[in-house]
Amino acid sequence: MPRVTADLPLALQREIDELGGRGLRAAAAAARREVTAEVPGQEPPLIDPVPVVLTAGDWQELTAGLVQRARLLDAIHADLYGARTILAAGVAPAPELFADAGYVRAATSIPPRGPRHLVVLAVTVVRTSDGHWAVRGVQADVPTGAGLALEMRRVISRTAPTLLRSTALQRLHPFYDRLRSALGRRTGHGGLPGRAVVLTDGGDARSAFDHRWLANLLGWPTVTGTDLAVRDGELRLQGTGVGSAPRVDVVVRMVPSTAVDPLELGPGPFPGVAGLVETARRGEVEVVNPVGAGILENRALAVALPDICRHLLHEDLLLPTASSDQEIAEVPSLGAAAAADTTPSTGAVSLVGRPVELQLMVMDTGDGFAVLPGGIARTLDDAPEAWKDVWVLVAEEEPASSGSAPADPAAAGPPADGPEDDAVEAPLIAPAPMTRRIASDLFWFGRYLERVDFTARLLRTVEDHATDLGAESSATARTALEVLLHAVTDATTTFPGFHEVDTTDRRSVREELLSVALSPTRLGALGQSFTALEGTARNLRDLVTDDIWGVLSLMSDELRTPRPAAEGEPSSALSAALSRVVMGTHALSGAVGDTMVRSAGRDLLDAGRRIERASATLRLLRATLSPRHDRAIEARVAAAVAATTGTASAYRRTHHAALRPRLLLDMLLHDMTLPRSVAAQLEQLVADVERLPETAGVSSVPGRLRALRQRVAGWNAAQLLAAPAEDGPIPSDPPEPALAAEIEAALGELRELSRALEEDLFSSPEMLSPWGFDDV
Secondary structure (H helix, E strand, O other), rough: OOOEEEOHHHHHHHHHHHHHHHHHHHHHEEEEEEHHHHOOOOOOOOOEEEEEOOHHHHHHHHHHHHHHHHHHHHHHHHHHHHOHHHHHHHOOOHHHHHHHHOOOOOHHOOOOOOOOOOOEEEEEEEEEEOEEEEEEEEEOOOOOOOHHHHHHHHHHHHHHHHHHOOOOOOOHHHHHHHHHHHHHHHHOOOOOOEEEEOOOOOHHHHHHHHHHHHHHHHHHOOOOOHHHHEEEEEEEOOOOOOOOOOOOOOEEEEHHHHOOHHHHHHHHHHOOOOHHHHHHOOOEEEEEEOOHHHHHOHHHHHHHHHHHHHOOOOOOOOOOOOOOOOEEEEEEOOOOHHHHHHOOOOOOOOOOEEEEEEEEEEEEOOOOEEEEEEEEEEEEEOOOEEEEEEEEEEEOOOOOOOOOOOOOOOOOOOOOOOHHHOOOOOHOOOOOOHHHHHHHHHHHHHHHHHHHHHHHHHHHHHHHHHHHHHOOHHHHHHHHHHHHHHHHHHHOOOOOOHOOOOOOHHHHHHHHHHHHHHHOOOOOOOOHHHHHHHHHHHHHOOOOHHHHHHHHHHHHHHHHOOOOOOOOOOOHHHHHHHHHHHHHHHHHHHHHHHHHHOEEEEEEEEHHHHHHHHHHHHHHHHHHOOOOHHHHHHHHHHHHHHHHHHHHHHHHHHHHOOOOOOOOHHHHHHOOOOOOOOOHHHHHHHHHHHOOOOOOOOHHHHHHHHEEEEEEEHHHHHHHHHHHHHOOOOOOOOOOHHHHHHHHHHHHHHHHHHHHHHHHHHHOOOHHHOOOOOOO
């Protein structure tokens, strides 16, 4: 068996002993929840809080080999798409290379803007049992992991901060600053500042998360193929405004080479950019990594690297390619069973040895290739896979500011003598316009945030009232409970729902409430709306503050913990969970509102919130106040409506009387001082729309909004309710109140208003949100 090759630093070992089994298990469970929140719908990996620690000497040896390999691969790329000397000399396997789909002949003679073709490489290395390093594989076409490396450090810094404080390790952010400066210098064109984007396919959730983390670090927008177009020989970024198509100078490509240009390379599953290859060939745009870099991943080429290295670099290859029969060294790790335990218990947990592979990022920082001092380690044994952070110790001769790492290295800024001085010399990148896809995600983020908040509030109120009303045996209580349960179905559109459930059967009622609360796939359910909220938040990774991820993680815990619908289960469990979800929506609203740049994107997000809140309030009023009942029943239903909308205290201060449907309805429709009234939403929506220049002129949005405001302003609460129940018993065959018909008409106008906004800003139907449904 291979041995554990390295002992942990003494200070780190002491911290691990101090944390003990309970602390390590808790850290592993908390870190796994963080990852789960980032990529919903996928089985999260186990997170091992015990890092892989590399000494400064080990790191120097490893980086020397990785930098040499990056230089070699860069030279190979230039040669294969240029003079092809390695093919003429017979040191490269020509038949295997020409047969590889990664060799893109159309990429021949595309010039780089700097001295190097390659910008980022992801290299997987292992340490063999005899102590030597070897390379298992290289990602050159679509290198991933640059964002995940920083995310892992951030997660560990939050879940196990004492471990970080015990070790002086190299930080990650200064490296990204150097990369940002180097790429910024490549964006200039003709002496003028340029613009860069990160091109992604928006597919796999974990890859998309990594791409957006990288974009966030670089400060560049993420785009898809539909956001770009070649016009007059230049690559243009298509924004939401008519005619706003600024030039793009650099594309950081996170999609396969073979899918970027359907005109040159043929159609593929990814909507590429027609003419991109020709534009790059003419030097009007630089694509990094360059088109055709996938050939560098060829296995036959990896075998021939020693000979090619001597031919091109006149050097011996420092890092060999790993063979399949080599034993891999083990590192101290938390056992897989312990890492998977989400219910931390007391007791010690002994560290075990597990073989790992390290994924490290090699990047061109302007002065040459350098290796990110950290990365992701993945276990390779038969036990469930675990991820580990990679720590690189500070060399003894390198002074550490405090003798130890900062509490949150991922969040710390660059040192005073860091590379930000170089960033001043780089051309300033002009702000990018809001793309149609970003506009769509911002709008729907606002919609889903309000949808989650409203549904959680409604379910919490009905859960509490169902407990009280279910304990009574009167006909009044039974009818009031039936009205509220039907309102859950009608307001959330989770049909058929309670319309086909025996509302006198407590178990059936409980099961339906749980389904509406927790189901991640049922349209209109709270769980489905939250999954959609997570999806849009992930798409906006480069626009929203990092503070929201902890909030989303806590909300996810509440909605993804199975709760059996047993009779003996405490009825307060669901209500408490829903209250925490509501608190989470408040935290998200504050985090986004206080940190998001005040731009058209913020107005669009707020417009989505206003449309959703207005429609939710109208659906609730139609479902609860339109069916007329006697005063006792309506008083109970009105109390539930006031609790859901948070208007009970405002009602008492305004009317100093018992709740009456007519007065409550009038407040929720017309009171401009009430934050959740329909009139207040429409007034704020007008302000949002007026600040969106894209909706001026030919847009139908302002006209539709004026018509809707006039409709709501003309409503009279007493006339809408047809008011017989206010003055006496309701007739046996009462007239149909006008409330239902008027609200249905207003909801139709809200739908059309929402669609008009989407047509103005999000272009074709395929740009609309893929995460949920539009039923306002």
